[in-house]
Amino acid sequence: MSEPDSTRWSRLRTFLAGASSAAVVLLAFLIPSLQDQWDRREARQAVDRYAEVGSRLLTGGHYASAEQAYTRAVELAGYQRLDLYERQLMARVMRVYEDSAWRGKVADEVTEADFLYLLEFDAATNRVHERADVLTAYGAYLASQQREEEAQAKLLEAVRIAPQNADAHVQLGNVHDDLARPVDAEREYRLALALDPKSAAAHYNLGLLLLDLNRPDDAGGEFRAALALRPRDTEIRRALTEAEKALNRADRESPGLRSVVRHPAKTGADTSRWGFESHVVMPCKSFCAR
Numbered sequence: 001m002s003e004p005d006s007t008r009w010s011r012l013r014t015f016l017a018g019a020s021s022a023a024v025v026l027l028a029f030l031i032p033s034l035q036d037q038w039d040r041r042e043a044r045q046a047v048d049r050y051a052e053v054g055s056r057l058l059t060g061g062h063y064a065s066a067e068q069a070y071t072r073a074v075e076l077a078g079y080q081r082l083d084l085y086e087r088q089l090m091a092r093v094m095r096v097y098e099d100s101a102w103r104g105k106v107a108d109e110v111t112e113a114d115f116l117y118l119l120e121f122d123a124a125t126n127r128v129h130e131r132a133d134v135l136t137a138y139g140a141y142l143a144s145q146q147r148e149e150e151a152q153a154k155l156l157e158a159v160r161i162a163p164q165n166a167d168a169h170v171q172l173g174n175v176h177d178d179l180a181r182p183v184d185a186e187r188e189y190r191l192a193l194a195l196d197p198k199s200a201a202a203h204y205n206l207g208l209l210l211l212d213l214n215r216p217d218d219a220g221g222e223f224r225a226a227l228a229l230r231p232r233d234t235e236i237r238r239a240l241t242e243a244e245k246a247l248n249r250a251d252r253e254s255p256g257l258r259s260v261v262r263h264p265a266k267t268g269a270d271t272s273r274w275g276f277e278s279h280v281v282m283p284c285k286s287f288c289a290r
Helices: 005-059 063-077 082-097 112-125 128-144 148-161 166-178 182-195 200-212 216-229 234-248 257-262
Strands: none
Touching (some): 005 082, 128 148, 128 166
16 A cells, blocks of 8 residues: 555655755855865965065065065965075075165164074075075174174185175175275175176275275276166265265375274264264165175
8 A cells, every 4th residue: 555645745854854954064064164275275375476476576686575575475374384484584684785774784683593594404405505695694794793703704605605606705895894904805896896797785895995095086986886886875976975075185184985984973873884873974884785
């Protein structure tokens, strides 16, 4: 005897109700999972975009902006991405070459540990040219701390492993100048220019040295070359003006520009051989490179 239609419908309704409940439970698990996967995908894409921007900025010498891009990438990815953290540190230490904010002064957030970490990382990966860049920046950092002998050792290592690194020769020239070795300083600046004739830092620092050696005509030529490369640099323009004044003075009795820089008037400002407070108008030794 066949089952009544009402009974079959009752059973079907019960089955459909159970299936609906199961579907609701399944969707309750699936929807958050799908949303989570979508969010992770979006986060990965954002990390990749920030990292790509950071790489372009780092290559272009915009180190502060590169550090900001990598910092955002690290924040999104977490510190599991050590490659991003290492790129962030690289951009930070290379900021010693950005003359607008770092000329003569190393920011407080940069520590010696940053350089040491990067040097260990580069040694492990055998990245010679990047190691030379870090050593050069480290040398500039040490010189800014008036640790000239240590700075010289790092810069000599940079030159040894990457002889074509013009920036290392510029910074080595600065250290020789600080140690009152003008002949050695001039040699390093000219080596830097032989490697990179468009190094504004080499022209500028060589000009300061020549002016200190009472060679204002030669100094003016170097300042003009630097100004052609960096036409908006006010320090180079001021240095050129001082060279022209020195050249035109008949008595030649005034001290060179660099002697004024090395022995500034006591204004209460925190001064050093590598930089001055912003209200001191005389040019200082430049960190700019590249």
